[in-house]
Amino acid sequence: QVQLQESGPGLVKPSQTLSLTCTVSGGSISSGGYYWSWIRQHPGKGLEWIGYIYYSGSTYYNPSLKSRVTISVDTSKNQFSLKLSSVTAADTAVYYCARGGGIAARPYWFDPWGQGTLVTVSS
């Protein structure tokens, strides 16, 4: 079955860029039909969708983060990545990658999820 695994630094300094990669196994991003997403969860809080990328490279981002977010895909490695620039302490959260399904380019279910990785923004 499809599995996702996040990787990247757990500590990022303020004003720098957070970079995470999600490796997909058991299935191919290139097969299409899914929206490969990043979702974060602030400590003790709910889920916040960051954005997604389709295998073709099409992206859509949460408007509240759009100016700082870039999601890219490397189909040769079966990976997709997140970059969040100019981070502050408010970006400290557990970051999840997930496979999204939906219609009209809008995912409304997510399965499976990666295990999540805690990223702390601190000097």
Add this chain to the structure above:
Amino acid sequence: QSALTQPASVSGSPGQSITISCTGTSSDVGGYNYVSWYQQHPGKAPKLMIYDVSNRPSGVSNRFSGSKSGNTASLTISGLQAEDEADYYCSSYTSSSTLYVVFGGGTKLTVL
């Protein structure tokens, strides 16, 4: 503030049934049969429990069921077990011109 409204907490005793609500608008929950539910245990990733309002993915217990009435979707857990204690989140398709994905704020289920 989340786009979908859930109660902060619900509780029940083993063997009982509980229901968690998820209220939206005609632009999301009320307008489409595209509601999903997730279970999240502490320190773990969310797990899809229900999709398309009432469908269970393979492997999810039939004690979990979903329904919808108007702008409110509901998750019902019957025969409550200790292992059901977790946070539950809803999500819905939305026709919003700006936000493509909406989640509820989450509900903490306590098994007494």
